[in-house]
Amino acid sequence: MLPNRFRFFALWSMLLFWTTTAIAAPIPVPAPPQINAASYVLMDHDSGRLLVNHNADSRVEPASITKIMTAYVAFQQIADGDLKLDEQVTISEKAWRSEGSRTFLKIGSQIDVETLIKGMIVQSGNDASIALAEHIAGAEESFAGLMNQYAQKLGMTNTHFMNATGLPDPNHYTTAHDIALMAQAMIRDFPQYYGWYSIRQLLFNGIEQHNRNRLLWRDASVDGMKTGHTSSAGFCLVSSAKRDQMRLISVVMGTPSDNDRMNDSQALLNYGFRFYSTHRLYPAGEVVTEAPVWMGKVTKVALTLPKDLYITVPRGQYEGVKTQAEVQEKLIAPLPVDAAIGKLVVRFNDEPLLEAPLYPKQAVERGNWLKRLWHWLLLWFK
Numbered sequence: 001m002l003p004n005r006f007r008f009f010a011l012w013s014m015l016l017f018w019t020t021t022a023i024a025a026p027i028p029v030p031a032p033p034q035i036n037a038a039s040y041v042l043m044d045h046d047s048g049r050l051l052v053n054h055n056a057d058s059r060v061e062p063a064s065i066t067k068i069m070t071a072y073v074a075f076q077q078i079a080d081g082d083l084k085l086d087e088q089v090t091i092s093e094k095a096w097r098s099e100g101s102r103t104f105l106k107i108g109s110q111i112d113v114e115t116l117i118k119g120m121i122v123q124s125g126n127d128a129s130i131a132l133a134e135h136i137a138g139a140e141e142s143f144a145g146l147m148n149q150y151a152q153k154l155g156m157t158n159t160h161f162m163n164a165t166g167l168p169d170p171n172h173y174t175t176a177h178d179i180a181l182m183a184q185a186m187i188r189d190f191p192q193y194y195g196w197y198s199i200r201q202l203l204f205n206g207i208e209q210h211n212r213n214r215l216l217w218r219d220a221s222v223d224g225m226k227t228g229h230t231s232s233a234g235f236c237l238v239s240s241a242k243r244d245q246m247r248l249i250s251v252v253m254g255t256p257s258d259n260d261r262m263n264d265s266q267a268l269l270n271y272g273f274r275f276y277s278t279h280r281l282y283p284a285g286e287v288v289t290e291a292p293v294w295m296g297k298v299t300k301v302a303l304t305l306p307k308d309l310y311i312t313v314p315r316g317q318y319e320g321v322k323t324q325a326e327v328q329e330k331l332i333a334p335l336p337v338d339a340a341i342g343k344l345v346v347r348f349n350d351e352p353l354l355e356a357p358l359y360p361k362q363a364v365e366r367g368n369w370l371k372r373l374w375h376w377l378l379l380w381f382k
Contacts, residue, residue, distance in 0.1 A: 027315045029275045035264035038234065038254030039176040042268045044278050045184055045240065045247035046310035047354075051272050056177040057158055060253045063228030063236055064101065064124045065174075066166030068182050069147045074117055074132055075190045076150065083136065085114040094140075095130040100167065103128040104205045115204065117193075122202040123209045124227065126165040133164035140164055151178070154185045168232055176251045183225055183238050183249045197224030197240075214262050215239050219269070225249075227261070237261040241269050248272045279318055281309045281346065285361070288344055289325040293364050294379060295372045296333030302361040303327065303342055309356050313348055320349040325358065330379065335364040 032042070032052040039055035050056065077083035088110040096107035103125030105111060111131070119128035133143035140163055147161040156178035162169040187194050200217070201210045212227040221241040228236035234254035241248055250268040255261040282288060287302045303325065313321060327342035335341060340357035347353055366372065 029314045032271055033267040036255055036260055037252045037264055040252045041176045041180050042272050043180040043249045044312040045249055046278050047312040049312040051276055052268055057175050059173045061233035062166050062174045063230045063233040064166045065226050065228040065236055065238055067120050067129055068186055068226050070129050070164045071117055072186055073146050075193055077136055087113045089131050089135040091131050092134055095127045098126040098130050100126045104207055118196055118202055121196050122199045122211050129164040154181050156181055168230055176253050179238055179251045180249050235261040237265050239265045243273050246278045275315055276312050277315045278310055278312045281311055284308050291327040291331055294332045295367055295375045296364040297367050298364055301364050303358040304361045305356055306359055322347045333364045333366045335360050337363045
């Protein structure tokens with residue numbers, strides 16, 4: 001029989017092993033929740049990874065979710081200096097007569113751009129949307145052309161807009177995945193205005209209306225974005241929430257009721273936050289690797305990523321992430337900073353996860369003629 005001190009040591013070692021194993025064990029990822037929607041996605045904002053995907057690229061009607069793009073165009077106009085928040089807009093008869101949800105604008109009145117945008121975001125005002133479109137582009141049809149141009153730039157390849165409101169039209173369509181890309185762009189490109197999507201109520205013209213996104217009252221981590229509904233589109237909701245520096249975007253399209261779109265969006269968000277985590281692999285500008293350069297003023301070039309690189313993986317499984325830099329053979333100067341000369345390959349559990357282009361941290365100029373000649377000779381005999 002072992003002495004007491006040895007028995008104690010053995011028991012302590014076993015306890016330590018079990019505890020360490022329990023802590024290190026990865027959290028199993030179950031199947032995502034089953035929800036009653038025509039299509040839906042759950043996307044991590046920073047990495048862009050789709051965590052849940054059901055009919056993500058199937059064509060759907062966006063209804064009032066369209067107004068995210070209407071606001072995006074307006075914010076871009078402001079960023080470009082072509083529009084101001086305090087700029088006055090004259091309300092046309094077409095805007096005044098618009099059907100559906102309204103901000104209750106008066107025909108011929110002068111309303112500032114900021115009020116119109118907030119009326120469109122919080123109250124989903126069709127009248128405010130049309131007034132903005134006409135003011136920016138002269139006509140709603142011309143404004144829809146701008147919307148489509150920005151949609152293409154954002155990679156929304158399965159989207160086409162016909163109006164600024166989301167009222168039904170056979171050629172007005174999108175997908176759940178494209179909507180997620182649009183929401184991601186709004187949060188990323190206009191953080192100074194994104195907070196408007198968390199406004200719960202807005203008083204205008206003596207009428208107080210409430211934001212239709214009821215998750216703003218239920219979940220403190222939810223800070224946007226937009227509801228949509230028509231009889232043909234069903235009840236739709238784009239939601240975004242942030243918990244512990246991780247932001248998720250859920251898109252639920254074509255549910256039977258307001259309660260369904262709210263409960264289903266909550267279920268997707270809870271699932272994503274519970275079972276996944278996002279990590280920043282490299283910040284923008286950090287040197288990933290170095291590579292030799294021929295015929296340049298310098299013999300080595302540092303390679304970097306132009307923007308922060310994020311990945312999203314199941315919680316507790318970050319150790320399965322591996323990276324490998326792959327650089328073009330025989331880099332020959334000159335090398336401009338805007339030309340990709342390699343890529344960073346990211347794998348998770350030996351499976352490809354993503355690839356990101358690598359760029360020179362600084363431009364490499366050509367060396368003098370003697371150095372070029374010497375390197376040419378070396379390359380010739382190599």
